[in-house]
Amino acid sequence: MAIARGSAYVAMGSSFAAGPGLKPRAAGAPRASGRSANNYAHLVASRLGLTLRDVTFSGATTDDILRGTKGRAAQLDAVTSDTRLVTITAGGNDVGYLPALTLSSLPWPLRALPGIRRRVAGFTDPAKTDERFRALSANLASILRELHSRAPEAEIVLVDYLTILPPHANSDHRLNVLRASPRGDLTRWGGDVALRLTETFASVAAAEGGVFLNVGELSREHHAWSNAAWTRRFHLSLRGGAPYHPDSAGMAAVADMLVQRLE
Template identity: 45%
Template sequence: MALGSSMAAGPGIGPRAPGAPFAAGRSARNYPHLVAAALGLDLTDVTYSGATTAHVLRERQNGAPPQIDALDGSEALVTVTIGGNDVGYVPLLMAAALPRFTRSLPLLGPRLRDLLDADAREAALAQVAEALVAVGQEIRRRAPRARVLFVDYLTLLPPEDHPARPLSEEDATLGRHVAATLERLTGEAAAHTQCGWVRAAQNSAGHHAWSAEPWTTRPGLPWPGRATPLHPNAAGMRAVADMVVAWEP
């Protein structure tokens, strides 16, 4: 059973998963599909692009029921990648990549400035900590026999000594802080709820989007047949699948 957002769904990585809603952006080569194939497991994949912890726990998304409702207690393995949309992580990076004048536009500007406001991101991070724990607890309650793995986000941004153009250094620093805090909170939620933690962020630091062998994509426009900007590419999905298969407590 796979729960989570676009970082697990794999938008833009072809082919699309059969029967998946178009808006879900669910790939037949995302890490849940690759893990299921490697382990010989039947797969139920309810990952959905744009999902938040609320969409996992209680809210419908484009007509789809809360993801947690897919659990029936028969699961052997449950993976979950969630939290980034709660804190505006990828939207922050998308905003930072836009020309600076867009922050002054009448309708778009206020939203961009909010995404790039450090205090607003800090407040969002404070709220997601409790939500991640709730996700782990509810999965545990509904799938008591399953191995439950929190899978955190692949590294998108380069280290501080490496430019991340077109992002300014100030915006890249904020992005790194959000990513690092989200990584830490995911690990804390996993420990608190006695779930496993697959450390995709830590294991992909050398494969950021600006590296020679990236597992994620840089900012830009989405193009058919290519992984969505600021998301895992096919190599990244394969790497995460390998991490999940190899995970040991």
């Protein structure tokens, strides 16, 4: 799987790949993208001598990768026939993973607002969650097929989400703030969704000729409440990384895992 120095590398995905709050901002990146010069794609490109085109964008969904959104082209459009590496970290926004965790962690007067509670209930509705995962799986499969068509020689790596919640979060009193969901214990929902994201990435990669990097499993002991965290707990700023997103150590760890896999 070794990739020659100077090869073209396209990084796609949402904020979990972009790295909002991690300084410095990537040169020329729109502020709204949250794209950091120290996200895992930039670190990997530097270490392997690759020519990076980073089109990650905060808030992106797999629809944005496939079809784009108003004012922004599809992230797939960054891929050309000479691309030799593509990485993708996306899907959490599709299924409401990070939005639900974030909204339920807002200070009490805000998270108690009827509108916030309705949004969290919508994100965590079991039937809607199942429907969103079916759509995510279909979109990821379409993305990989399109990538194979556009760049037949590219290695395509689906990079999983770093672990955010402790493996035994349901009994952790520090996460009581996440129990604001009208549908019950949101920590249980969050753990289940993280596992389903991992399973979806692995299944699509196996079926569509991609590579799956199991970052979730490899970061299990580095959750946001651990002594060696790779993700941030909830906080009301982007400093040091957005809430429930990778910190600098997390981005470096993902880069290490990816370089090891590629080499």
